[in-house]
Amino acid sequence: MDELLINWQQKAREQQKANKQFLQKLQTKRGRGVEKLLPDLHEEAFTHVDCLKCAGCCKTISPRFKTPDIKRISKYLGMRESVFIETYLHLDEDGDYVVKSSPCPFLGADNYCSIYEARPGDCHNYPYTDSYEFFKRPNTTYLNSTICPAVYYVLERLKKEVKL
Known part of the structure; x- marks a missing residue:
């Protein structure tokens, strides 16, 4: 494991305020090439992070299930959409469908996703580090950054690369 990732959750919680401020400042740097650093940092992070050993995202947060996701997953599971929604989802305060409980009902004990091939777009794109x-x-x-070690890793590497 990379030294940067030792006790990453604790460090991420302790640095939340500073990290939020850093990210807000980065928004103003768009167009100056900062976002071009992300794909390489994303690749670098995943040489150190194994999602199957963590699954923090699946254990603590829910993706949004958009209409195409619901259609695709329902078909994959051989369920009617209404039954899928009733069984697994509810509307959150933003009006998005999310899973009813954590961990995700599709997460296995081995941290594999039982609907991986049909997973929601949010799961496919997570952790958005690229x-x-x-x-x-x-x-x-x-x-x-407190849920996913890859996000923490990319954020810390950006703080070293980008001087604000």
Whole structure:
């Protein structure tokens, strides 16, 4: 394990306020090439992070299930959409469908996803460390840094690379 990731959750919680401020400042740097650093940092992070050993995202947060996701997953599971929704989902305060409980009902004891091939778009794109979404939603990113070691890793590497 990379030294940067030792006690990463504790360090991420302790640095939440500073990380939020850093991310907000990064938003103003868009167009100056900062976002071009993300794909390489994303790749670097995943040489140190194994999602199957963590699954923090699946254990603590829910993706949004958009209409195409619901259609695709229902078909994959051989269920009617209404039954899928009734069985697994509820509307959150933002009006998005999310899973009813944590951990995700599709997460196995081995941290494998039982619907991986049909998983929601949010799961496919998570943790957004390779796209502008990383900067676009600083509140989400700094929260994700306490859930996902890859987010924490990319954030820490950015703080070393980008002088604000």
